[in-house]
Amino acid sequence: MKSKNPSHISTQIIHHDYTPPAEFQAPQPGVFKASTVFFPNVAAMRQREWKDKSAYTYGTHGTPTSFTLEERLCTLEGGKHCVLTPSGLSALAVASFAVLKTGDHVLLPDNSYGPNKVLAEGELASFGISHTYYDAMNPQDLASKIKPNTQLVWLEAPGSVSMEFPDLIGLVKVCRSQQVLIALDNTWGAGLAFKPFDLLGDGSLAVDFTAHALTKYPSGGGDVLMGSVMTCDDALALKLKMTMMRLGICVGPNDVESILRSLPTISLRYAAQDRTARLLAQWWKSQKACVQVLHPALEGSPGHAHWQALCAPAGSEGFAAGLFSVMLDPSLTQDQVDAFCDHLKLFKIGYSWGGPISLVVPYNIGNMRSEWPSHLQKGYLVRFSTGFEDPHDLIQDLSNAMTQCLNF
């Protein structure tokens, strides 16, 4: 402190001598908030490096709070470097912007999270970056669409809304043989269902990036938006950090704290929501109004064997998140399906998932895919995400709404 004993009260309370005792320990790490970060002297300011986490330079480049979450997420997903972004979608954007330039080509699964396709059709296209959609259920289709200027392939498992599980290992092998970068949207797996940076368990096969909507399971509250991008590669990590720095992308420490507070229970919550989703999916199987249940852990669901190989080794129960869809009979009307959703009391109508309250959304798959996927029955798709309500109450809720709206 430069000025000892300033005489005015306003200065005294700002430049105060008190330092609390060190060694404060409690269940949660503290929240450090800063735009400005102090340097002890000018020389230190000039020397300090923001690109590694050895020191602090400015709020956008991180605080002890954000560094702590990044390191814990690296442990969860098996990555080495992590950056935090203000939403899951911005995580997808940062990964793409970090490695794509004008003239490049990017491949996305036709069943990917919709806004990632919208980004490709919008900003990426306007920056002169072309894209093609591939059939995630057909590694040959991916192989045939890789071009000399293909720089990046996006992967997602399972497919968004339609929940088919791809041969992720087969898709990664195709990319590896063609030397293109691989980014996986790992929101569903959350670092729990499988290990994207070590797909075979022997360290030989991995994706280059994972992007993760922390908004979902890491938050678990339905009240925070955040994303992460992770890599094990030092050079790719630097590209991510440079993109973040140039775009000025960072997250608020209070939001980081919310995620830090939820993270210790992620595996318990994931397992509970998974259990409930499987019970509900099983119930749907015996309902006359339902022509197909789309849940990767359910036998007969598209890609079930791929899910089993990756997420449920050696006949274990495995991991499958709290998300599934049903295809309702095409002889119903959209009005009946909408009325069914409206009549649900415990399931709220809303996007996203991973929070405490069960959610329902009817989707029109015909508008979301280049063509109707051959593994999907024709009908009306409704997606459910399970919260923490008792599964018997949820089934009663479904049953009541079905009796009122889906009798045919």
Ligand SMILES: *Cc1c(COP(=O)(O)O)cnc(C)c1O
């Ligand atoms: C929700 C979600 C995102 C986007 O996350 P936001 O935080 O809502 O922007 C991206 N990918 C997948 C698979 C998601 O489910």
